[in-house]
Amino acid sequence: MLWVSLPDQRPRRELFWMSRMPGTRVTALAAQEPVGDLTWVPSSYVRPVKRFIEAGAFAWVRGLGEQDPGDYDWVASLELCSLVTGQASRFRRRSGGRVRQAVITWENLPDQPLYKVPPYRQALNSCRDADLLLCMVDAARDHLLANGFDDSRIQVVKPGVPTDIFHPAPRPSEEPVVAFVSPLAPNKGIDRVLEAMRIVQRTVPEASLVVAGSGPLRHLVDEAAADPARRVRHAGALDAHGVAGLLRGSAVFVTAPRPTWKWTEQLGLAYLEAQACGLPVVTVRCGTNDEAVAAPPNDLLDDDAEAIADRLVHWLTDRADRARVGALNRERMLAEHDLDTQVRRMGEAFARVERA
Numbered sequence: 491m492l493w494v495s496l497p498d499q500r501p502r503r504e505l506f507w508m509s510r511m512p513g514t515r516v517t518a519l520a521a522q523e524p525v526g527d528l529t530w531v532p533s534s535y536v537r538p539v540k541r542f543i544e545a546g547a548f549a550w551v552r553g554l555g556e557q558d559p560g561d562y563d564w565v566a567s568l569e570l571c572s573l574v575t576g577q578a579s580r581f582r583r584r585s586g587g588r589v590r591q592a593v594i595t596w597e598n599l600p601d602q603p604l605y606k607v608p609p610y611r612q613a614l615n616s617c618r619d620a621d622l623l624l625c626m627v628d629a630a631r632d633h634l635l636a637n638g639f640d641d642s643r644i645q646v647v648k649p650g651v652p653t654d655i656f657h658p659a660p661r662p663s664e665e666p667v668v669a670f671v672s673p674l675a676p677n678k679g680i681d682r683v684l685e686a687m688r689i690v691q692r693t694v695p696e697a698s699l700v701v702a703g704s705g706p707l708r709h710l711v712d713e714a715a716a717d718p719a720r721r722v723r724h725a726g727a728l729d730a731h732g733v734a735g736l737l738r739g740s741a742v743f744v745t746a747p748r749p750t751w752k753w754t755e756q757l758g759l760a761y762l763e764a765q766a767c768g769l770p771v772v773t774v775r776c777g778t779n780d781e782a783v784a785a786p787p788n789d790l791l792d793d794d795a796e797a798i799a800d801r802l803v804h805w806l807t808d809r810a811d812r813a814r815v816g817a818l819n820r821e822r823m824l825a826e827h828d829l830d831t832q833v834r835r836m837g838e839a840f841a842r843v844e845r846a
Contacts, residue, residue, distance in 0.1 A: 491564040492557060492581070492589075493528075494574045495520035497535040497549045502730060503759070504568050504594050504626075507649065510829070511837035517562070519551050531557075548609070550577060559585035564840065566592040570623075571604045576613035579620070590621040590843065596756040598629035598778045600636035603752050619643075622843050624836065627757050629778040645839040648781075650832030651762045653824055655730055658768030659738035662813060666697040666806040669740035669769070671733055671760045674705035677753060679746025679774060681707060682795055684714055686744070687722070689799035694806050697721065702728045702736055733760075737767040741812060742805040747776040748793055755779040762827050765819035770812055772801045784822065787815040 493505050493516055502525050509516045509526035516528040523530050537549040550573050565582055567575045575593055582591040604610040614637070617623075623639060625631045625646040634644055668687065672678040680701065687699045698721035701711050714722040725736055737743065743764035747755040754777030761771055761782040771788040773779060783790055789801045805812050 491516045491566055492562045493518040493520075494551055494554060494565065494567040494578050494581075495524070495533070496568055496572055496574060497521055497537060497547050497551075499524075499568065501525045503649075507829075507833050507836060508566060508594075510833040511840065512834060514837065514840075517557075519553060519557075547572065549573060554578075554581055557581070559589050562589050563844075564590050564592055566594065568594050569597060570595055570614045570617055571597075571602065571610040573609055573613055576609075576616045579613075579616035582620075591617065592622040592624055592840065593617050593620050594624050594626065595630045595634070596626045597633050598627060598756050599752075599754060600633050602633075605637075622840060624839055627778055627781050629756070629781065645842070647832060647835045647839055648827060649757065649759065649762070650827045650829035651759060651766050651823065652730065652829045653766050653827075656734045656737070656763045656766035656823075658816065658820055662768070662809075662816070663739050663741050664809075665739075665741065666694050667740040668697065668699045668802055668806070669702075669737055669743050669764065670699060670745060671702045671728075671736065671743070671764070672745050674701070674703050674707040674711060676707065677748055677750050678703075678705075679748055679793075681710055682746035682748075682774070682793065682798065683744055684710060684722070685795040686746075686798040686802060687720070689795060690802050690806070691721070693803050697802075697806055698723065700725055700736060700740065702726065702733055733763060734767060737764055737769060740769060742772060742802060743769045744772045744798065744802060746774045746793060746798060747779065748774065749776060757782045762823060766823040766827070768816035768820045770805050770815040770819065772798060772805065774798070784819075787818055 505524050506526045509528040519531045519533040534552050535549040539548040554577050565578045567578045582589050623644045626649050631644050674680050690697050700723045702725045704727045711724045714720040715724050771783050774793045775790040791797045
């Protein structure tokens with residue numbers, strides 16, 4: 491498989507999963523060295539505008555034309571509107587039918603506004619005849635059908651997390667620690683969480699917040715961390731093992747996402763990681779994060795600091811209920827989101843296309 495990366499693609503996600511599919515050898519065009527057992531082709535990008543991020547990056551990869559289609563069975567990329575997906579479609583056509591195309595998608599907005607912008611619309615239309623549209627959430631299938639894609643090309647496989655890394659602590663934390671693991675950006679709601687923690691501390695003064703992540707709102711976290719009375723600690727950007735350790739030392743996980751003009755919460759791997767570590771989750775209802783967070787027993791709330799604080803107080807003070815729900819969450823993650831199981835299912839999705 492030839493994987494065509496986005497310029498800012500996050501590690502240990504889609505490309506990593508593809509590299510772990512049984513019997514799969516992956517070559518990846520990417521700017522940064524990716525994680526996984528694969529061949530990396532260091533690549534640069536034509537990126538005239540940096541306004542959009544992730545799948546909306548206005549960027550084309552250099553060097554794809556130098557790859558020999560005869561070396562690959564598949565070419566794959568992330569999201570229908572990414573410009574590298576349009577490049578992957580041209581690579582598939584250049585192969586004369588030898589190379590199949592897969593597009594991995596999380597998109598859950600049927601009326602994604604980027605589709606109205608000509609380069610993104612062209613990328614979208616270029617992959618209508620892709621051999622496999624692999625959806626990471628059920629809502630992505632609904633989005634594809636709403637945009638006129640062929641249902642016979644669509645398969646849904648939910649993502650997995652390494653449950654051997656993300657597992658409960660031998661002894662649950664007795665400290666009233668709240669964990670926030672997410673980019674420090676307005677759409678992830680660190681401002682709302684900091685507001686809620688002030689309310690929590692009226693009832694549980696010893697409650698503390700530990701934050702992992704970076705982004706444009708880091709100054710809010712740093713300002714709170716500078717005041718000892720706020721009991722906020724910024725752990726910075728952590729790798730998977732660091733995040734797992736942070737979660738095991740916490741009592742409850744919280745985030746407060748809110749939609750933007752071109753994005754709404756799709757799933758949220760941090761929710762899965764927290765649940766795999768045996769934590770209850772308090773979050774704001776946004777997009778399709780209900781596919782990640784079962785409520786009940788967890789909490790999907792309105793975007794309201796008082797409501798968030800009320801549920802945080804519950805989980806921080808009711809250890810028995812916290813343990814009960816944590817055990818349920820761990821059991822569900824093992825059944826539905828274990829990484830090894832899910833990458834095998836992803837491999838089976840590709841194999842079904844090949845057999846057909």
